[in-house]
Amino acid sequence: MKTVTIIGLGLIGGSFALGLKRTGLAEKIIGVDTNPEHCQEALALGIVDEIKELKPAVLQSDLVILAIPINAAQVVLPQILDYIPLETYVMDMGSTKAGICAVVKNHPNRKNFVATHPIAGTENSGPKAAFAELFLNKVSIICDAHLSSEKAVNLVRKIYQNLWTNVITMSAEAHDEHIAYVSHLSHITSFALGQTVLEIEKDEKNIFDMAGSGFESTVRLAKSSPAMWTPIFIQNRENLLKAIDTYEKQIQKMREMIENSEAENIYEYLSQVNDIRRILNK
Amino acid sequence: MKTVTIIGLGLIGGSFALGLKRTGLAEKIIGVDTNPEHCQEALALGIVDEIKELKPAVLQSDLVILAIPINAAQVVLPQILDYIPLETYVMDMGSTKAGICAVVKNHPNRKNFVATHPIAGTENSGPKAAFAELFLNKVSIICDAHLSSEKAVNLVRKIYQNLWTNVITMSAEAHDEHIAYVSHLSHITSFALGQTVLEIEKDEKNIFDMAGSGFESTVRLAKSSPAMWTPIFIQNRENLLKAIDTYEKQIQKMREMIENSEAENIYEYLSQVNDIRRILNK
Numbered sequence: 254m255k256t257v258t259i260i261g262l263g264l265i266g267g268s269f270a271l272g273l274k275r276t277g278l279a280e281k282i283i284g285v286d287t288n289p290e291h292c293q294e295a296l297a298l299g300i301v302d303e304i305k306e307l308k309p310a311v312l313q314s315d316l317v318i319l320a321i322p323i324n325a326a327q328v329v330l331p332q333i334l335d336y337i338p339l340e341t342y343v344m345d346m347g348s349t350k351a352g353i354c355a356v357v358k359n360h361p362n363r364k365n366f367v368a369t370h371p372i373a374g375t376e377n378s379g380p381k382a383a384f385a386e387l388f389l390n391k392v393s394i395i396c397d398a399h400l401s402s403e404k405a406v407n408l409v410r411k412i413y414q415n416l417w418t419n420v421i422t423m424s425a426e427a428h429d430e431h432i433a434y435v436s437h438l439s440h441i442t443s444f445a446l447g448q449t450v451l452e453i454e455k456d457e458k459n460i461f462d463m464a465g466s467g468f469e470s471t472v473r474l475a476k477s478s479p480a481m482w483t484p485i486f487i488q489n490r491e492n493l494l495k496a497i498d499t500y501e502k503q504i505q506k507m508r509e510m511i512e513n514s515e516a517e518n519i520y521e522y523l524s525q526v527n528d529i530r531r532i533l534n535k
Numbered sequence: 536m537k538t539v540t541i542i543g544l545g546l547i548g549g550s551f552a553l554g555l556k557r558t559g560l561a562e563k564i565i566g567v568d569t570n571p572e573h574c575q576e577a578l579a580l581g582i583v584d585e586i587k588e589l590k591p592a593v594l595q596s597d598l599v600i601l602a603i604p605i606n607a608a609q610v611v612l613p614q615i616l617d618y619i620p621l622e623t624y625v626m627d628m629g630s631t632k633a634g635i636c637a638v639v640k641n642h643p644n645r646k647n648f649v650a651t652h653p654i655a656g657t658e659n660s661g662p663k664a665a666f667a668e669l670f671l672n673k674v675s676i677i678c679d680a681h682l683s684s685e686k687a688v689n690l691v692r693k694i695y696q697n698l699w700t701n702v703i704t705m706s707a708e709a710h711d712e713h714i715a716y717v718s719h720l721s722h723i724t725s726f727a728l729g730q731t732v733l734e735i736e737k738d739e740k741n742i743f744d745m746a747g748s749g750f751e752s753t754v755r756l757a758k759s760s761p762a763m764w765t766p767i768f769i770q771n772r773e774n775l776l777k778a779i780d781t782y783e784k785q786i787q788k789m790r791e792m793i794e795n796s797e798a799e800n801i802y803e804y805l806s807q808v809n810d811i812r813r814i815l816n817k
Contacts, residue, residue: 372747435746439753445785447811464717465654471721479805503727523761529729
């Protein structure tokens with residue numbers, strides 16, 4: 254590709270840009286971001302070659318990448334498709350997929366769009382958090398691929414492949430349902446744990462001196478960006494509420510066993526959950 | 536010290552033995568473990584120099600370290616104190632402190648015992664999981680230090696210092712109350728999250744293909760040893776139930792905001808919890 258535009262120069266967009274540079278897949282990368290500070294940082298860090306306004310950037314690009322919060326992406330995507338050149342493709346990287354697919358469902362240029370979700374990230378945000386290796390050995394999901402042109406899907410596949418990212422495909426609805434459990438729910442549990450301990454700390458100073466690596470690992474996602482996660486929680490509300498309710502039942506089950514000192518049942522329960530080790534290692 | 540006995544040759548005891556060897560603090564380390572396989576492994580890995588029965592090991596030691604599940608430690612500690620030589624000290628390393636302090640409260644040799652809890656560990660267990668650096672830059676808590684002889688406390692302090700572990704002191708009750716929030720609760724949330732996703736997986740195959748590093752970090756503690764954690768949950772029941780209830784309220788608060796699509800409130804909530812970043816980095 255000659256020219257690629259990245260909209261949103263944070264952790265995800267910035268890392269994708271650095272990855273494209275490393276693999277030599279893009280000759281020139283244009284950055285678009287409403288935050289002037291992020292634009293300056295992205296230039297200074299060599300993440301992008303130049304900064305442009307949205308429309309002129311899109312008009313001269315072979316590929317446009319949306320790496321902004323999902324609520325913003327749903328506003329910008331239909332606008333881009335309105336004037337997108339015939340052979341230019343646009344992909345998003347958001348954490349929910351049904352919403353964005355719905356807003357362009359009947360757009361005449363729907364086939365120029367590829368809905369994707371790379372399961373990659375850290376708890377950090379902004380251009381300074383970006384690094385080329387973010388997508389290495391991760392999984393990316395392409396949703397509703399049949400609604401995109403074959404050329405567009407092949408291009409996106411080739412890019413992910415070059416970034417060493419494994420691609421799987423599914424419907425937008427299946428994606429949102431499953432991701433509620435293996436990503437969105439763990440953000441909820443981390444935020445709730447973080448807030449629980451922060452509130453206790455008001456009365457019990459220095460409690461964090463006692464926090465070890467276990468707590469740190471469990472609460473890590475509570476550092477995540479509110480701008481990114483607020484719209485995700487709301488958009489995937491229906492699936493997420495189901496996941497939270499299922500989770501609540503497990504918390505209640507453990508609570509009850511502990512309250513009644515059911516040693517054997519607790520042991521049995523923990524042993525069963527240990528099976529997560531096998532599954533994560535596979 | 537000439538001779539040290541380690542009772543329990545798993546992750547904690549094994550790592551402590553390796554640390555003592557590395558710092559040259561112990562000339563000889565005797566291992567005691569009811570699991571013959573662990574004894575063989577500990578010998579083969581150079582964690583201990585010999586394996587002995589409990590009593591003869593204690594009788595020839597300068598220091599005895601209890602690194603077994605807390606329910607077992609509470610049975611063994613009073614027995615050891617019954618025949619412990621005058622100048623031999625015993626320390627435990629369990630995750631709850633009120634229980635073990637209570638069982639030896641009136642023992643005539645109480646002063647030979649130092650109650651400690653190193654906030655260090657991984658999700659792995661057994662001698663093969665042990666490594667000398669486990670305690671490096673971690674925090675260890677000595678509880679009810681005034682009930683131990685000064686000589687005993689100074690010895691334990693010196694050892695932790697040599698392992699590069701920072702020591703803080705507090706009462707056994709305060710320890711158990713605080714640790715419920717910053718350690719035991721995060722094990723509950725991890726186990727519940729693990730079980731939630733394992734149950735969903737029964738119907739939705741391949742859901743774990745979509746799990747990223749965020750899920751893995753949040754669920755890591757669900758790999759922890761049931762033998763170690765069952766008695767911890769039960770012994771710290773009272774504090775832990777309070778912590779679970781506080782946590783439940785946070786989950787419910789998030790659930791409600793999500794159900795009502797309260798974007799501003801969610802954003803505000805997540806931003807507040809981001810403060811955990813400042814606290815963990817301090």
